Amino acid sequence: MTASKPRQTKAKKHHYIPRSFQERFSGPDLNLWFYDKRERAFGVRRKPIARLFRGWELYTVVGLDGARDRTTETRLSVIEGRASPILDRVITEAREGRASLFSEAERLALSTFFIAQFRRSPDLHNTVAGRRRVDDAVAEVIAEWEAAGHIAPSSQRSAVENERLGRKIRGNLLAENAAAPMETASPVMMQRGFTTGVIRLPQRSFVLGSTQFARLLSPQRRQDLGDPGSELWLPIASDVALCSHGLPGRGRLLEIDRDQDVRKVNGAIVSASTVFASPNRELVEALSRRMGEYQPPEGEIAVPPSAFNQERT
Known part of the structure; x- marks a missing residue:
């Protein structure tokens, strides 16, 4: 009897911004207006969140034998599940004018979620630093091959194989690091506090970007x-953002009533993002027209000075 071949798992697209997270920004129809810098000719478009902020097999590690390891996707789901009810509570309390208090377990869940969302962004891996990491990884693999006595292919074939290898290593680096053990990064985040910001301006809102952080x-x-004075803002709804800032202590609520503050966060997100979206078409159109004001040098991330905590202490 002939042995059956191993069943091939069908490839699928992974959201780098979870659908449950996008739902906090979308309307009841679960659609968002978006702008993709790679497809500028198409302008501002509308799409269901099920088809936004995703990519093929982003968190699948592909071995040299073609085997696919989807452990990272499972780990990310666990991280999202722990943080989701906390984020929902923060949004409710902020809208009611109350500062959120967090237990140690909740602070750890939020810190881990911050780190995972930062790591899992494809935009981060396309920065200059990210490309250098891939180049270094490719060089290491080639050195290992040569040390093992493999014959170097022709220059033309080598270029093709190195390009393929680079794509595979870039994908594996993203997949491996997105939910890698947090023992190193979490302690740094746990030494910082959290501030909640809620917009109190009519017709103003935060944008959702492929790089989610300002x-x-x-x-x-x-x-x-x-540096506890640096700020890492994560919009968690159109009108609410959570900021890692300062030292741990009692909760703090920041009422955002200046247009310049909202623009500061949105500008930082747009400058670092390939795609940005909002339920508000006019906001996406305005940000797409003003991209030149936010755009950093190619491959870098613009980091503006703080607009919030230091100015209001």
């Missing part, structure tokens, strides 16, 4: 999380 400089012009 990174704002500290008074010392630092952006790293080791």
Whole structure:
């Protein structure tokens, strides 16, 4: 009797911004207006969130033998599940004018979610730093092959194979790192506090970007999380954002009543994102027209100075 071949798992698209997260921005019809910088000729379009912020097999690690490991996707689902009810509570309390208080377990769940969402963004891996990591990984693999005595292919074939290898390594780096153990990064986040910001301006809202975070400089012009003065803003609804900032302590609610503050966050997100979206068509159109004001040098992420906590303390 002939042995049957292993069943091939059908390839699928993974959301790098979870559908449940996008639902906090979309309307009842679960659609968003969006703009894709790679397809500027198409302008602002509308699409169901089921088809936004996703890519083929983003969190699947492909081995040299073609085997597919989808462990990362499972880990990300667990991280999302732990953070989701906390985010829902933060949104409700912010809209009611109340600051959110967090237990140690909740702070850990939020910190882990922040890190995972930051790591899983394809945009992050397309920055200059991300491309250098891939180049280094390709060089390491080639060196291992040569050390093992493999014959180098012709220059033309080598270029093709290296391009394919680079794509595979870039994909695997994203998949492996998105939900990698958080033991190193989490302690840094746990030394920081959380501030909730809620927009109190009519017809103003946060944008949702493929890079979800607005990174704002500290008074010392630092952006790293080791400086408690730096700010990492994550919009979690059209009118509510959660910020990693300062030191742990009692909850703080920031009433955002200045247009410039909303623009600061949206500008930082748009500058770092390939795609951005909102239920508000006019907002997406306005941001697409003003992209030149936000756009950093190619492959870099613009980090503006803070507009919030340092100015209001």
